[in-house]
Amino acid sequence: MSGFSQSDSIWVHAHGRYRRVSCGDLDWIEAERDYVRLHTPGGSFLHHETMASIEARIGATAFRRVHRSAIVRWDRASEVRRNPDGALTVITGGGAEVRVGRSYARGLLDELASRAPFAA
Numbered sequence: 001m002s003g004f005s006q007s008d009s010i011w012v013h014a015h016g017r018y019r020r021v022s023c024g025d026l027d028w029i030e031a032e033r034d035y036v037r038l039h040t041p042g043g044s045f046l047h048h049e050t051m052a053s054i055e056a057r058i059g060a061t062a063f064r065r066v067h068r069s070a071i072v073r074w075d076r077a078s079e080v081r082r083n084p085d086g087a088l089t090v091i092t093g094g095g096a097e098v099r100v101g102r103s104y105a106r107g108l109l110d111e112l113a114s115r116a117p118f119a120a
Contacts (some may be wrong), residue, residue, distance in 0.1 A: 010038065010054075012045040015072060021045055023058055027076065027094040033070040041094055066090055067101035080112060 008023045025040040031051045038045045047054075055063070055071055064074040076093030080100075083089055088100035088108065100108055 003100060006104075008058075010047060010049075010057075012047045014045065019045065022082075026058070027064075027073050027097055028092045028096060029054060029071040030098075035040065039092075039094065039096065064108070066104050068103075070098045070101075072098055080108065 003104070009020045010023065011018045012021050013103045014116065021038050021040060025042070027041065028041045029039065029051070030037045032046065034050065035046050035048050036051060036054050038047055049057075051065075051071070055065060058071075061071055062075045063071050065071050072090050072092055075089050078093060079091040080094075083087050087102075088105050090100060090108075092098060
């Protein structure tokens with residue numbers, strides 16, 4: 001799947017019922033052992049699925065893996081900043097600060113540089 005449409009969703013089981021979480025509402029996703037936590041403007045939801053599986057399901061059009069434990073909604077990210085320790089952090093559309101893993105940093109910086117209209 002190369003991306004998602006607004007009708008794509010993930011059914012999350014919680015408290016004896018199922019809730020539909022639209023992929024269009026996802027802000028970022030983080031790994032929690034054998035689960036993923038789906039962060040949306042309306043709250044977060046624990047879902048039993050691996051990062052690799054959910055990454056394949058949501059596609060790479062609007063999302064970007066930035067850490068082995070984090071995927072962000074790239075088209076809503078508001079900022080990428082360098083921390084005092086040299087690591088990068090992505091600020092999501094919802095304001096969460098998601099640390100970029102070392103192995104993902106070079107690709108992220110290369111992508112940002114290729115999108116910049118001019119070099120500083």
